[in-house]
Amino acid sequence: MLTLLGIAVVVVGFVARINPLLVVIAAALVTGLAGGMGPLEVVALFGKAFKENRYVSLLWLVLPAIGLLERYGLQERAKALIGDLKAATTGRILLLYFAIRQITSALGLTSLGGHPQMVRPLVAPMAEAAAETHGHTDDETRQKVRAMSAATDNIGLFFGEDIFIAIGSILLMVGFLQQNGIVVEPLHLSVWAIPTAIVALIVHGIRLVLFDRKLKRGAAK
Amino acid sequence: MIGLEVLYAIAGTMFAVIAALSAFDHGNAKRWKNAAFWGLFAACFLFGSHLPDLANGGIVIAMVLVAGFGGLGQGKADTTSIEQRRESAAVHRNRLFLCALIIPAVALAGTMIFKTLTFGGLHPVDPKQATLVSLVLGIILSLAVAMPMLRARPAEPLQEGRRLFDQVGWALLLPQMLAALGAVFAAAGVGEAVGALTTAWLPDGSRLAAVVTYTLGMALFTMIMGNAFAAFPVMTAGVGLPLIVLKFGGDPAIMCAIGMLSGFCGTLMTPMAANFNLVPAALLELKDKNGVIKAQVPTALILLFANTVLMYVLLFVFRF
Numbered sequence: 001m002l003t004l005l006g007i008a009v010v011v012v013g014f015v016a017r018i019n020p021l022l023v024v025i026a027a028a029l030v031t032g033l034a035g036g037m038g039p040l041e042v043v044a045l046f047g048k049a050f051k052e053n054r055y056v057s058l059l060w061l062v063l064p065a066i067g068l069l070e071r072y073g074l075q076e077r078a079k080a081l082i083g084d085l086k087a088a089t090t091g092r093i094l095l096l097y098f099a100i101r102q103i104t105s106a107l108g109l110t111s112l113g114g115h116p117q118m119v120r121p122l123v124a125p126m127a128e129a130a131a132e133t134h135g136h137t138d139d140e141t142r143q144k145v146r147a148m149s150a151a152t153d154n155i156g157l158f159f160g161e162d163i164f165i166a167i168g169s170i171l172l173m174v175g176f177l178q179q180n181g182i183v184v185e186p187l188h189l190s191v192w193a194i195p196t197a198i199v200a201l202i203v204h205g206i207r208l209v210l211f212d213r214k215l216k217r218g219a220a221k
Numbered sequence: 222m223i224g225l226e227v228l229y230a231i232a233g234t235m236f237a238v239i240a241a242l243s244a245f246d247h248g249n250a251k252r253w254k255n256a257a258f259w260g261l262f263a264a265c266f267l268f269g270s271h272l273p274d275l276a277n278g279g280i281v282i283a284m285v286l287v288a289g290f291g292g293l294g295q296g297k298a299d300t301t302s303i304e305q306r307r308e309s310a311a312v313h314r315n316r317l318f319l320c321a322l323i324i325p326a327v328a329l330a331g332t333m334i335f336k337t338l339t340f341g342g343l344h345p346v347d348p349k350q351a352t353l354v355s356l357v358l359g360i361i362l363s364l365a366v367a368m369p370m371l372r373a374r375p376a377e378p379l380q381e382g383r384r385l386f387d388q389v390g391w392a393l394l395l396p397q398m399l400a401a402l403g404a405v406f407a408a409a410g411v412g413e414a415v416g417a418l419t420t421a422w423l424p425d426g427s428r429l430a431a432v433v434t435y436t437l438g439m440a441l442f443t444m445i446m447g448n449a450f451a452a453f454p455v456m457t458a459g460v461g462l463p464l465i466v467l468k469f470g471g472d473p474a475i476m477c478a479i480g481m482l483s484g485f486c487g488t489l490m491t492p493m494a495a496n497f498n499l500v501p502a503a504l505l506e507l508k509d510k511n512g513v514i515k516a517q518v519p520t521a522l523i524l525l526f527a528n529t530v531l532m533y534v535l536l537f538v539f540r541f
């Protein structure tokens with residue numbers, strides 16, 4: 001039970017707003033020591049796992065390419081394109097992106113979206129431009145539109161990807177059940193992700209429509 | 222065969238250059254801290270596979286100490302003004318999108334091609350890493366098209382990259398750190414402890430209580446671990462299999478599928494899921510670090526409720 005102290009460290013660290021990197025290292029040390037490891041053993045184990053998970057950070061190689069395109073006006077072009085379309089509202093743009101993100105994720109095309117390569121350079125500027133076209137130039141609205149753009153990418157990804165049979169979480173479930181003597185086909189797991197995916201499409205879709213209404217009311221004031 | 226090691230060498234080289242550029246950035250009061258941080262990260266990518274585990278651990282701790290106390294500085298960005306960008310956007314128009322979309326397009330095509338491509342029975346690209354290799358290939362191709370088109374100097378992508386790296390800062394390290402924390406938790410037996418604890422708390426007898434404990438437990442434990450993958454084996458071995466499947470005869474496939482999605486609801490509500498919540502907040506320059514989480518909480522709570530209802534209804538209708 002002592003090993004649960006690490007979880008307490010994480011919770012307290014976040015509540016106290018200590019730098020998360022320090023919180024994670026402290027939680028690892030506390031957990032390892034409580035689990036009967038020596039301090040150097042914990043550092044070595046952490047180092048090994050950190051090294052083995054380097055692939056998680058490879059996505060960052062995209063930043064120089066995105067940064068270069070931003071330097072030459074990628075975001076401004078995205079904004080100009082939307083600014084010309086009166087029918088393009090923030091909610092409709094995000095709804096379109098949400099549906100595309102969810103469907104492509106369900107087909108296993110999870111790398112078609114993402115925050116560094118799609119949301120920052122294209123989706124958020126377009127959503128912002130639509131808000132500006134309809135008279136919202138205040139910073140508070142801009143912040144809300146950006147946050148909603150990031151949220152839309154996450155929700156579309158999470159509740160789409162599990163419909164695809166070869167995604168990591170499905171493989172994890174198949175492997176876990178197999179270890180426990182239950183044989184399940186990946187397809188049998190992925191079909192049961194469909195009901196939640198439909199609910200997600202409806203719920204977040206409605207929220208995006210309401211987001212538009214809220215923006216409209218804000219403009220009328 | 223092109224696999225992870227090649228990609229690590231590319232990433233290591235890039236971070237080494239970012240470190241050097243940071244060291245020469247006199248506009249940044251904390252330039253040596255930035256240089257040390259990115260330099261250590263570069264070392265981890267370049268030499269990590271050949272270093273003893275303890276040395277890798279030492280590198281991580283050094284990075285955490287550099288960034289954790291007092292923080293990193295923001296470099297003075299040598300970039301274009303908004304007016305220049307508007308002019309450039311008017312000149313290059315939709316070709317800019319083309320360059321941006323090369324990245325996902327190549328990532329996608331490459332993933333499909335490299336998985337099956339063989340020369341004389343050998344894979345030129347490690348099929349397990351097809352997506353990552355294709356992604357990096359897409360980035361390189363995008364630069365190869367964009368740089369001559371924009372008449373960019375070779376240093377520009379790296380300087381612009383550094384501008385974005387400074388913006389994201391330490392948050393960039395968090396996903397990899399949390400993956401490592403998960404490994405320590407697993408080795409120390411945190412999973413077993415949580416499983417024992419939840420089973421001890423759970424009132425027996427009620428199907429509904431078992432389902433609610435499982436879906437809420439997945440969401441809560443995911444919030445703490447930042448990752449539904451870490452919560453899944455714990456909650457499923459502790460609550461799902463013994464109670465829902467063995468005691469009440471629910472279908473294990475339905476339970477697992479909807480259980481994992483309940484965990485994803487937790488991912489939407491926690492700063493621990495840094496790469497989905499904190500990193501985008503930094504990338505989009507939000508003033509509120511938790512702005513993305515706040516936008517997600519209503520959807521997450523409704524979906525968590527929906528998942529619980531769906532699981533309860535479907536489990537016992539479609540039992541095997």
